[in-house]
Amino acid sequence: MQGTQRTDVIVIGAGASGAAVAWRFAEAGVDVTVLERGGWTPPAASQSANWEWVLQTERHPDPAIRKAAADYPVTTDATPIRPALFCGVGGSTLRWGAHFPRFHPSDFRTRSLDGVGRDWPVGYDDLAPYYDLNDTIMGVSGLAGDPANPPRTARAMPPLPLCPATTRLAGAFDRLGWHWWPSDSAINSTAQPLGKRGACNHCGPCGLGCPTGARASTDLTYWPLALKKGVRLETGAQVAAIETDRDGRAIAVTYLDADMALQHLEADLIIVAANGMGTPRLLLASRSMAHPEGIGNARDQVGRHLMHHPTAIVTGLFDEPIGMPVGAFACALYSQEFYESDVADRDAVRGYQLQGLRGQGPLGTALGGYARRIPWGSRHHAAFEANFGHGASLTVTVEDLPDPDNRVSLDERTVDAASVPAAALSYRLGTNERRLLDHGIGRAREVMDEAGARDIVVTPLSRQAGFHFLGTCAMGEDPETSVTDRYGRVHGVPGLAIVDGSTFPSSGGVNPTPTLQANALRIADHLLGRIALSPTTEDETL
């Protein structure tokens, strides 16, 4: 052990939620240190000739394929869904699609309304001002007025453009009498006068990072503000354990620094923002006399109720070349026609979102992309021409109900450099989720038919779609069935709070990041003892 230092607040993880909470604390004058196992990740590859190879390898969302030094081991024998995440300053937003929807009010009340899942101890109205604040910092393109959602403030920038493929889908939704709306996107459609971030130039592979700065990863949004406010960010810092005193209060963390030296940092408050997989992993690994089953795990709740949003993909192939890989790949339009519960319609509770995806590059298409791998051999080249640039896809993203047997636990057989065991994922697709997926596949097929597809390819459960890790340290009023209270404070462990998606009691049926960031800001304000949201000053926008 090299030494002991002190700070007011430690935040573990510099991703979507960690960056937000660190900024909020620093803005209030608190001394914050953020420990992040990854580093800064420049967005260079989209300018290089081999950009598609980089996307398949060092920028791959699956750590087992990427094999980056910053990653931690994950065991996936017991899940059909592979993990998708990124470690670095910006966290998984370094790799994300930046589709930026909000939960619906009903998502917070699934138990009361539909008799399934768990109600949140807070509601949509509690989060609404924080959604707005987060939108201001991240920068959102879109359009208010969607009839599928509660009214929201005018979006700062107009929606990103549709491309020929997504325009085709929009027309099909209209003719079927189904809802669609242009996506709220955390991507600048216009350059920001006050900031340094430029406008999207529709290059396509957002996952490589964004040289114009249009796509909002938190290294470009929250981090410059947080650093200006004095947050101390230590990269290459792998937190190994949260430590407690004899009474069980969280007082410090132990971590391996970038030089592989063991460090000890004390704080009044420790906030975990390590992602819904990394957070339970760290809590379970933090065993002590006071917390022999892992910190916060006296009732065996940590890591349980893992929710992913199981995803199907339906791709239409068209005779005409309408699907070139041009435009933000995940941000164009969505349909929430089937979002709210309607058991009679789909023989399942709750619902799902259909989200338009634009085409993939030549290599991505050849390897299968959202459809099927182009066959090798004499038919390869003609088949490539018939597929590349001819596809449009819809994802079916369904609400995942919390199941205690779906979980993150530890696999002691493999450890990282800091001797923390691997995260082990166990996940089984539930009957309700399968029914929702099948219903959504049927509706997406109808859209493709209506749009004029000559061939439709269905991926009934996308394997590489573990983008969302939710529910593994859920908020709740009852310590028997939850890990934190409504303010993210871990039951029975003073001095410890959680702000990432692990706190979600239910998953909704949309991409979760705006909600988890808004929730992190809400929790921060409570922990700071603030009553109401204070306005943001102009120089802090974008």
Place this chain on the structure above:
Amino acid sequence: MSLDLLPTVLDRLLPGDDELGWPSASDIELPRKALKLAAERDATGALETLLAKLPGDFATLEEAGQVAALEALEGADPDGFATLILYAYGAYYTDAGVRCVVEARTGYPARPPQPKGYALPPFDESLLATVRQRAPFWRKVEG
């Protein structure tokens, strides 16, 4: 050494198409490029192990026999074969010459997506005329 079979194997996977203008694997030195990508990711051994499963007389078989042997290998070891495809397609579709053919055949530029990006017309709000006629239909709840 089973890797000696790689040039033949790659020509069976990506034989080219003179009519459409696509080069074959050997036209663009694909074996060297694929092996370079594999070496960077410590995958040379995996390729070697896979190719060692081909019949001993693979090199002397007729083209149709080689295709049949590869089909059998794909059926017997789909994961290993997927690795071969990854490096074969990976090297092929990142080759500058092949990207020019992609551009010529499909119109998708051979240059990288950045720094120039691509042009798209702004979002056209008139497309929303139909959906805007709908009344709000999200479910209202208390709190």
